[in-house]
Every structure is written in C-alpha cells, then in structure tokens.
Amino acid sequence: MKRIVILGGGYSSVWCYRAIRRWMGASARITVVAPFREHVFHGFTGEVLEGGLKPEMLVSPLDEVIPRAERVQGWATAVDPDRRTVTVEWQGETRVVSYDELVVATGAQDRIDHLPGLAEHGWSLRSPGRVEALLEHLDWIDRQVPEDAEDARRATTIVVVGAGFAGTEVAAALGRRYGDARRIVLISGSRTVVPVWQDKRSLQDRLQRNLRDAGVELLTETRVVAVDEHGVELGDGSRIEAATVVSSLGSTVPVIPGLERFQEPDGLLAVDECLRVTDGVWSAGDVAAVRRRGDRVPKEALWAIRAGTTVGRNIARRSRRAEARRFGFRGLGTVAAFAPGRAVAMLWGIPLPQLVGWLVRGAFFLWYMPSRRTALSIVRWTLGRRLPVAVPVVTGPIPRPNLVGLAGGRSRAAALRDQAAPDRVAAEQPRRAAGA
Template sequence: MKRVVIVGGGYTAIETYRQLLAEIRAQRVKVTIVAALPVHVFHGWTGEVLSGLLSTHSTFSSLQSIFSHAELRVGRVIKVLSGSKQIQILNHTGIQQLSYDELVLASGATDKGSMIPGANEYSFLLRSPEDIQALKNKILENIQKASETNDLVLRHHYLQTLIIGGGFAGVEMAAAIQELARKAMKNYPQLQGCQTEISILHRGEDILPELQNHFPSLVKKAKYYLENLNIRYLCHTKVTQIYKDGVKLENQWVQGSIILCTVGTVPNVLPIDMKVYQEKYPTRETLQIEHDDDIWCGGDVAQVIHYKNKLPCPSNALWAMKQGQHIGKNITRKLYGKSLLPFRYRGLGQAASLGIGRGIMELYGIPITGFLAWILRILFFLYFMPLKRNAVRVVLEFFSTFITGRFLVPVWSSRFPENHTISTVLDTISS
C-alpha cells in the first residue's frame, strides 16, 4: 500500500485527497493529512463576517469530516528529509517522524503585513478568524467610545481607519468595515451625521493591480463604489512604520485609530534536507518539485508557471483546487505506471464584493459589475465550500440576517482561553 502524506488542510490538500478517494477505498493508497489546525477556514467570507452578515463559525469546516477516509495528524511540519523519505512533525507529544512514498506540500501562506515595522504590535492582520473578530470588536468599541465624548477631535479620531494595501483584500475589507460601521452607528443618536473615515493606502500606481492592465473598467467601477461609501484611496504611498495612532509614510504622517494590513502573503515553505527555500518551491509542469519525483507541490507554496503566458499562476483558492486535483490524478497515474500529465488550466476569473448588491467580477475575460457580479460571487463561493452542509448553513444564515439584522454584538477574546481558541469555538458550535 502506497503511503501518501499531504501537508496542509487547504484546498490543494482537499482536492488531492478527493482525487485519491477511489484508491483509498480500494486500499491501494493510505493518506495521512498533517495540518496545523483541525479546521479548514473558508477565507472567502471574510468580508461578510466582518460586516456582520455572517457569524464567524460560518467559515469553519472540520478537517476530520472533510478527510473522513484519511488519518489526520494535527501538528507543524518542521523539516522534510527527502533522502530517507520522511518528514518531522512537531505536535503536543514532541517531534515525530512520518514516512511517505509520495509527499504533497500544500502548507499555505501567512500574512505579509508582519514585515512592516510595528505591524505585529499596532495593526490588525487577516491571519485567522480570531483576528477578524478582534478587528470587528475594535470597530464597535471605537464607535461606543465616539458616542461617549463631546470632543469632536477625539470623536473623529475614533472613527478613523487606515487600510494598508489596495488589492482585492484591502478594497473588500474597506467596504465591509464601512457597512458594519454605518449599521452600528444607527443605534447611537448622538452620532447621527457622523461618518467613519476610511483610507486605503496603496503603494502602487492604482488600486486593484490585479485588474489594471486588462480590466480598467472594473477598477473604475470599484472606485465609484468606494467613493459612494465615503472611502478614499491614496496611491504611491509606501508605509515605512506603523504606530499605535497612525502610520509613517516616506514623507508624511497619516493618523488612524484602527490600522489593518492587507499587503499579501508569504508562502509557508519548509526546508527540504539542508536546503532552506526563501521563496516558493520551483515546480515542474507535472506539479512535482524540481529534482525530486516523489514530492508534489500546489497552492501558495508552489511556483507554477502558466502554460500559455509563461507567468506565475495566481495564488488563490480556485487555482489551489485545480492544482490539487491535478496532483491527485498524477499520483494515481504514477501508481499505475502511466505517464504524467502537464498542468493545464486556463483560469475562471476573479471577483470582489464592495457591499450588498455591489460587486465586480471578471469571468472568462468578461467584465461583470453590480448586483449580478455580487450574487455570482456568492454562488461560486457556496459551490466551492468544502462541506455542502456548511454551504446550506451559510444560505440559511444569509436569509436569517436579512430578516433579523446583522451580527453587531462583539465577542470578546477574554471569553476564550489563550490557546486553541478555534477548537474551543468548534466545540461550542457542535454542542
């Protein structure tokens, strides 16, 4: 029986496992999943959770339910020993060795915001659901504080938010924060006439660089939506330092009481033997890493070159899924002695929500805006959720929210223990 070890609990891991299910059931393959957490977190709903349309637990799926025919080990892989075909795992029992015949590296990425001095101390990052809930708590707390003071300067400070990064994440979070703040402020008569001031600080020439070259009409529409939400965007602004009450640019100071970093991610690459990778793993068109036929790679940690334009493939959930499917197919082909196939995927598109009924989307090269883009994005996300029963829960929660109102109650972190907060939340949900 071949031993396949998959590192990670994201979409590359999920789709690789699903492609191997027939071989698992036939007992020709044994799959072991090694993941840092026992849950899969669906990041597509981050804006909806932050704006109060969905609750935090809507983003969770149990990995044991997803990988029901595999062995799940919760821990952190610290090293790959390709010579002996083993990996080292650090978990609650210490360091363990795990052997493999085929190894799939899909360990994802971490937030890049921590690379800016002061980011870890004074800004919010989008690393986990706890981070998102903490940001939501801070927004609601600041609105409460603003309502309690007659000092207009101090009130204005409480209602200032800075977002570093003008990509999809930054634009979506800006819209979500504004929607949350506007709904929450309706409960404070003393804040009538006040508005939150949200500024997007973007280093590049224009926001949404992913769309600038081929879909300028979508960038223009996104700007229109942002301006209607009273969100301003400042380009050519490099943040050099983050402080408690604002950020330092190369030549000026910008004040803000809440600072959110959305400046991309850094791949979680693991050392292989004695080699430490600083960037993504160089990956062949079969999705095996260079110089090792038994190690496969996909998702955020893989440098996969597109077969047509010869540029790196995007790092998002859809591409991770397709790469996972291809890895699973090629491992099966290798098992039967068949030739391996090159990765060929054209891409589907990309989308962003800028509040209820406002969206931008590029689908197979066709630009779509407005309500249609917004609803198509939701339908695609529901389809791609790893557990269909969770997708049903999200639909029911959407309907419930539109009837009863948004989730505007803060969940204070003091309710949770210092460690394993996601596990605690899941236990609460299941009970």
C-alpha cells in the same frame, strides 16, 4: 498500500485528499499534517466584517471535510526527501512520519514582518482566529467614548493597507458596517486599486465608484513606512492617526528545512508542469511556484483547488504506473464584491454586470465550500436577507444589530464620530431639536 502525507489543511490539501480518495480508494493511506483543526474559507470575509455572517459560519472541521484521513496535529519542521520522512512538532513533542508520496500545501502567511510595527499594532486576516480577533477589537472600540476630540478622531479611523482584491473588499465591508460613523482609509502603493486590473479603465472606474459609495477614502501612490499604536506614518512624513490598522499586503511562505534546494529566490517551491518538486514530492497552492505558459498563476482559491486536484490525480496515476499529466487549468476570472448585488467581475476576460458578478461569486463560493453543512447555513442566511432584484444603488450603511444604542437611538460609533467633529455637531444641534 501507498502512504501519502499531505502538509496543510487549506484548499489544495482538501481537494488533493478528495482526488486521491476518489481515484485510489482504500489503496491509499492518507495522513494530513496541520496545526489547526479547522479549514477556514476566506471567500466571505467581507460579509463577516460587515456584520452579517458569523465567523464560525466560514469554519469547517477537518474531521468533517477529510473524514477518512489520519490527522496529525502539528507543524512540519523538517522534510528528508532521501529518507522520505517528515518531522512534526506540537507542544514540545516530536514525531517522525514516513511517506511514499508527499504533498506540500502549507499555504502562505500574512506578510507582516517587513513593515516596522505592523506585527505589534496591525491586524491581519489570513490565519485562523484573526477575523474574530479583529471583530472583538472593533466591538471594544465601539464601546469607548473618549472625552478628548483627538482621541475620538483616532478611534473613529480605520486604515486598510494594501489595495488588492482582499484589501478592497475589506475596506468596502468596513464602510458598509459603519457608514459615516467611521473614516475608512484604503492605502494603495500603486496608482490604482487591484493592480492586476490597472489597465482595465472601465473596471477601475467601477471599483473606485463602489469604494466611494461605501464611504471609503482612497489614497493611491502612497507608501506606509511604519505602524504604531496611534496610527501609520507615510512615506512623505505625514501621519494618519488611527486606532485600527488592517494589513492586506500580500503573503509570504514558510520555509521547511530540507526543501531549501528546491526553492525559488522568493521562497516558493519550484515545480514542473505536473506540479512535481522532486521524486516523491509534490506541491500546490500558495507555497508552489505554479506556472502556466511561463507566467506565475494567481494566488487565488480556485487555482489552489485545481492544483490540489491535479496533484491528487497524478499521485493516483503514478500508483498505476501511468504518466503524470500537466496542470492544464486556464482560469475563469476574478471578482471583487462590494455589497449585496454589487460586484466588479470578469469571467473569461468578459466584464459582467454587477448583479450577475455578485451572483456568480456567491454560487462559486458555495459550490467550492468543502462542507455542505456550512454552505447550507450561508444559503439560509442569504435567503433571510432582502435580496436585490436589480442592480441596487446603496446609499447608506447596512445596520449593525450588535451596536450598543445611546440616547435617541444613536450608536456609540456615531457618538465617537460626533466627538471627533464637535463644530459640525454644534451646528447640527438646532436642526435636530427642530426635528429637521
């Protein structure tokens, strides 16, 4: 019986496990090493931040998605490719796991240590529990009503640093969550948002129009040099005072001792066209330098899923003494969602209408969710909403049922906004009193 060890519990790991189970059956003993007990699906993070989906709806227990694998909870702290062993540590205890075939799919971590103050004062979303922590922070801010106008301005400002797909969706989701009760600032270091589409003018126009409709303030060609408890410092010496700073600055990969000689300069594991690192070691997902026609493939869920499947099939083929096959996935497209019925998407290089892009995105995410139970709960939630029948124009915020109301039905978020602009509020009071 082949002893197969998979490091990580993300997309590549789950689909690698499924491919091995399908093609090898009981002839493989699969061990999955991961520090967390759940698989987190990040595709609907925007819907969670908006206030619709609950965070637990994106979580699938590993025992459910890899039911016949032996699970070892812990961090892989060393790999010995010669002896074919992995050292695992958890809560002060050390365990050595032997393997015949090893799959390194440990994924990536949020890149937060290169910007002073970001780790201490910023919020990241990739690791399990981080979305919930951000939501708790936002709810805490909602409950505060500072007396000082400057404190109120800071409390009502959210800065999102990084304008790739994730940062753009996060900023739009926060804009939908709060409407004009918050100032949402999206900072991009380049001249555009979503740099991979920087030469697609029509897509850039759609992206920026959707951000404006969500109430997002966009700053391009702007560099953040430091983060502190009061906000961010920009490269030109100016500041944005903000109580909440969300990081979407990309990712970095953890280094596992024993595999250093196989790493490329940026830390990713070098793999051949079959996704093999060395004899008996394979890699897929964000930790692997997967290439197609000489270029690195995107760090996206579908690429990780297909790479994990390829590794699983190749391990099965090698067990039958057949040749491993190269990774041949060509990609499908990319999408950024902004509201129900509104998404900017390209499929096989063809721009899609916004409603079609939104529907394709939803169908794809639901199809690839590892838990059918979790996917069904999201379908129920979606059907419970008022679905669009045409491409809608969203002109206001989606209501937040959990905001604590104040006198006159106003939320604390609105009260914070009004305290941040006392002159405007004073001017509006006569109109409010007159019922205008």
